Amino acid sequence: PWQGEVTQIKHHWWWKINRVFDQLRVTANFNGFVLFLEEDYYVAPDILYTLRLMVNFAAVNCPSCNSFHLGTFTRSLSYQEHATKVSVGQWNNLGLSFNR
Known part of the structure; x- marks a missing residue:
């Protein structure tokens, strides 16, 4: 079914x-x-x-990765504990990066 809020975000x-x-x-x-x-x-x-580190890492380790998100909506995340980690996950629009 059509969802106005989702359509607005897509547009x-x-x-x-x-x-x-x-x-x-x-x-x-x-x-x-x-x-x-x-x-x-x-x-x-x-x-x-x-972002440059993520792009270079993906070129070797995840060739199908075509967008990068440099943020998370997880509020309880311990940034000090996870500062050196990258995860592959669902799409979000927080710090979105991609090329043509």
Whole structure:
């Protein structure tokens, strides 16, 4: 069944992705990974470095991985305990990154 909230989120992301990949001159010839962040996100200073590590790791260990999420909705997560870990999981839109 049709769910308005889900449809709205899909349209939001569809517009944003098309705008970045197809309409902006600055990204017209860029084929690397783009990190999509909402305006109310806080990020760690090493977020781009971490993304680069994830992309390089996936190229060797998970060739079918085509998007990277640099955040989690899990509020009880101990960041100090899990700082060196990467997980393969379900899609979410928190710190989403992918390429063309």
